[in-house]
Amino acid sequence: MRKRNQPDYIQPDLQPEDLAKHxxxxxxxxxxxxxxxxxxxxxxxxxSYKGHxxxxxxxxxxxxxxxxxxxxxxxxxxxxxxxxxxxNRSTTSAIEMARAIIDSFPDDxxxxxxxxxxxxGGKKKISPYKTKAKKKKxxxxxxxxxxxxx
Amino acid sequence: MGxxxxxxxxxAASIAARDSYVRGVLALKRxxxxxxxxxxGFGVAPGQSHQQLSTWEFFxxxxxxxxxxxxxxSSLANPRGRNxxxxxxxxxxxxxxxxxxxxxxxxxVLGDPNFGIPYWDWAADGNNSISQQPSRPIWSTNAMxxxxxxxxxxxxxxxxxxxxxxxxxxxxxxxxxxATDRPLRRSFGTFRPPQFGGPFGLPNKGEVGDAMDQTxxxxxxxxxxSDGFRxxxxxxxxxxxxxxxxxxxxxxxxxxxxxxxxxxxDPAFFLNHCxxxxxxxxxxxxxxxxxYVPSSTESNNxxxxxxxxxxxxxxxxxxxxxxQVLNVNQLYTYDSLAVD
Numbered sequence: 425m426r427k428r429n430q431p432d433y434i435q436p437d438l439q440p441e442d443l444a445k446h447x448x449x450x451x452x453x454x455x456x457x458x459x460x461x462x463x464x465x466x467x468x469x470x471x472s473y474k475g476h477x478x479x480x481x482x483x484x485x486x487x488x489x490x491x492x493x494x495x496x497x498x499x500x501x502x503x504x505x506x507x508x509x510x511x512n513r514s515t516t517s518a519i520e521m522a523r524a525i526i527d528s529f530p531d532d533x534x535x536x537x538x539x540x541x542x543x544x545g546g547k548k549k550i551s552p553y554k555t556k557a558k559k560k561k562x563x564x565x566x567x568x569x570x571x572x573x574x
Numbered sequence: 575m576g577x578x579x580x581x582x583x584x585x586a587a588s589i590a591a592r593d594s595y596v597r598g599v600l601a602l603k604r605x606x607x608x609x610x611x612x613x614x615g616f617g618v619a620p621g622q623s624h625q626q627l628s629t630w631e632f633f634x635x636x637x638x639x640x641x642x643x644x645x646x647x648s649s650l651a652n653p654r655g656r657n658x659x660x661x662x663x664x665x666x667x668x669x670x671x672x673x674x675x676x677x678x679x680x681x682x683v684l685g686d687p688n689f690g691i692p693y694w695d696w697a698a699d700g701n702n703s704i705s706q707q708p709s710r711p712i713w714s715t716n717a718m719x720x721x722x723x724x725x726x727x728x729x730x731x732x733x734x735x736x737x738x739x740x741x742x743x744x745x746x747x748x749x750x751x752x753a754t755d756r757p758l759r760r761s762f763g764t765f766r767p768p769q770f771g772g773p774f775g776l777p778n779k780g781e782v783g784d785a786m787d788q789t790x791x792x793x794x795x796x797x798x799x800s801d802g803f804r805x806x807x808x809x810x811x812x813x814x815x816x817x818x819x820x821x822x823x824x825x826x827x828x829x830x831x832x833x834x835x836x837x838x839x840d841p842a843f844f845l846n847h848c849x850x851x852x853x854x855x856x857x858x859x860x861x862x863x864x865x866y867v868p869s870s871t872e873s874n875n876x877x878x879x880x881x882x883x884x885x886x887x888x889x890x891x892x893x894x895x896x897x898q899v900l901n902v903n904q905l906y907t908y909d910s911l912a913v914d
């Protein structure tokens with residue numbers, strides 16, 4: 425029931441199944457399931473200074489352990505580096521941002537041995553970021569389950 | 575109507591709000607829905623498998639989807655990555671709408687139509703020494719639990735410790751949503767830019783006061799480099815190179831799961847945003863004649879940010895405009911607007 429004095433737009437009592445229905449309908453199409461990847465990232469900075477037009481074009485490609493990091497990178501006119509998968513942070517250099525990426529995703533960038541030490545016995549550890557993950561199929565689709573199928 | 579209270583106050587009402595918030599989070603987290611990460615086309619983290627989603631995860635996904643919607647899409651027209659929830663004027667109204675919808679879910683599962691999401695007055699904690707900040711009451715075992723431990727930063731104390739509270743979705747280093755199954759992670763105050771030798775702490779009341787002194791809501795270029803209350807509050811106006819202000823610094827200070835775009839995984843996310851919304855309410859009260867900007871006459875490049883543009887919502891058919899969430903006194907109030 426709509427509460428008294430509520431604005432017209434309010435839709436109270438939204439049940440979780442309503443939210444699920446909308447979330448499923450709003451899912452990206454197959455081709456767009458991943459975030460837009462930008463490798464290498466082209467950055468354009470412009471400014472008009474004392475009547476002169478300044479244009480700076482840079483290209484960034486960050487690789488960690490030889491694999492490109494594909495999220496969108498920005499550099500502002502003040503030199504702050506932004507990486508969209510870490511949305512609340514800016515750094516003063518791309519190197520700093522690469523460190524932040526490594527620190528923020530410990531499962532993809534596990535703490536490794538120091539360079540120069542020999543491995544003494546045991547299995548060689550492979551970075552999970554380099555391992556292709558196996559997808560486990562769900563037993564049925566959302567559509568089928570909603571219709572009461574298996 | 576909900577009353578939003580200071581989660582660390584010693585009043586009986588605040589303690590009740592804190593306990594209700596914890597109960598409500600756990601209830602929404604355990605309210606499993608007929609939807610899986612596979613249904614939504616997610617990837618899977620290394621060594622993990624697809625997960626069934628709860629009501630709580632719906633809000634995490636909505637946050638990621640909104641910030642993945644660039645406004646406008648063209649990077650030439652939008653060089654600083656303004657999106658449908660952040661880095662532009664809609665930051666405050668979008669999160670206000672986001673929290674209203676979540677608050678209704680709390681009211682439903684708690685059976686309390688007067689429940690209000692509590693806020694964390696982090697600037698009050700920021701007035702303490704840096705070494706004291708990780709042990710403030712909000713991080714006690716009857717509130718949010720403490721810092722993470724070990725190399726991964728898993729939270730092992732409080733109501734959201736790993737055995738009771740699992741993270742089921744995260745983003746990859748490339749920003750793609752994927753399924754996982756692991757504990758919540760935090761890493762207090764560990765981000766230390768190299769030019770600063772020591773740790774950095776939470777924002778303090780003086781920094782909040784600087785933001786409250788801004789006389790315009792926002793301004794050109796309407797992004798991370800514009801002036802105005804919104805950008806000071808959101809935190810792109812730096813205290814010093816690499817040290818963000820206010821809202822952003824809370825995310826970076828807590829670290830762990832508060833870092834990536836799936837940050838609503840951490841229940842502390844909403845306590846931060848409730849305080850941010852409280853700041854906005856206080857600024858509105860002090861500046862009653864200052865309008866929300868940009869107006870509807872501004873460039874179409876500002877679609878989703880202008881006063882009468884609908885905001886992005888993937889959980890509801892309807893979404894309000896910023897204008898429709900400027901006055902929400904009939905939905906909730908704050909126990910105090912003394913923010914600075």
